[in-house]
Amino acid sequence: QTVVTQEPALSVSPGGTVTLTCGLSSGSVSTNHNPSWCQKSPGQAPRTLIHSTNTRSSGVPDRFSGSILGNKAALTITGAQADDESDYYCVLYMGSGISVFGGGTKLTVL
Amino acid sequence: QVQLQESGPGLVKPSQTLSLTCTVSGGSIRSESHFWSWIRQPAGKGLEWIGRIYTSGNTNYNPSLKSRVTITIDRSKNQFSLEVSSVTAADTAVYYCATWAYGSGSYYVDNWGQGTLVTVSS
Numbered sequence: 001q002t003v004v005t006q007e008p009a010l011s012v013s014p015g016g017t018v019t020l021t022c023g024l025s026s027g028s029v030s031t032n033h034n035p036s037w038c039q040k041s042p043g044q045a046p047r048t049l050i051h052s053t054n055t056r057s058s059g060v061p062d063r064f065s066g067s068i069l070g071n072k073a074a075l076t077i078t079g080a081q082a083d084d085e086s087d088y089y090c091v092l093y094m095g096s097g098i099s100v101f102g103g104g105t106k107l108t109v110l
Numbered sequence: 111q112v113q114l115q116e117s118g119p120g121l122v123k124p125s126q127t128l129s130l131t132c133t134v135s136g137g138s139i140r141s142e143s144h145f146w147s148w149i150r151q152p153a154g155k156g157l158e159w160i161g162r163i164y165t166s167g168n169t170n171y172n173p174s175l176k177s178r179v180t181i182t183i184d185r186s187k188n189q190f191s192l193e194v195s196s197v198t199a200a201d202t203a204v205y206y207c208a209t210w211a212y213g214s215g216s217y218y219v220d221n222w223g224q225g226t227l228v229t230v231s232s
Binding site: 038040047051052091096099102104 | 223
């Protein structure tokens with residue numbers, strides 16, 4: 001089964017820029033995978049930030065953006081804030097009705 | 111805005127069947143532009159897609175769980191349900207129900223339930 005890969009952990013300084021990526025153990029991520037990104041904080045339900053590669057969900061600040069970088073999907077946070085410290089998950093549609101989450105990236109803002 | 115609420119036992123014994131229900135409010139489970147799904151997160155681990163159901167009753171499941179999982183829909187109650195059979199401690203997790211918007215080339219989770227913790231223990 002194809003594995004969706006993410007950096008286990010990243011850090012960014014307040015006000016800085018960080019890019020999280022979402023790849024495949026075999027092959028390239030494309031817009032056909034409908035990449036989405038969600039934010040998961042402890043004790044809270046997940047929140048979808050970006051869908052359809054680069055569309056921000058309602059109410060999501062514009063410092064969050066999505067794209068395809070090379071053979072991966074990417075989530076970029078520009079001007080990181082303290083409350084962006086969280087876990088971030090990408091999810092890809094693999095076809096045949098199957099979706100797969102990445103392992104998640106723990107983002108530290110320090 | 112669609113709201114989702116999970117309900118069901120918080121404690122299940124090993125080898126028994128875990129059963130959860132998701133009640134949908136603010137929207138219809140007959141929607142042809144949504145799929146209805148279950149996602150879980152074991153403590154300290156990542157999110158795992160369990161499966162989905164369409165209003166027609168068509169289902170798709172995570173291949174790693176397919177032999178033990180059943181998702182059903184009850185249009186009269188605006189609910190959908192999850193059963194996981196032969197549970198072990200590895201099935202202990204927070205279980206979320208979620209809706210996936212579908213159409214115009216998009217497919218993504220547009221609503222999440224608050225989640226419910228299910229512990230498998232004797």
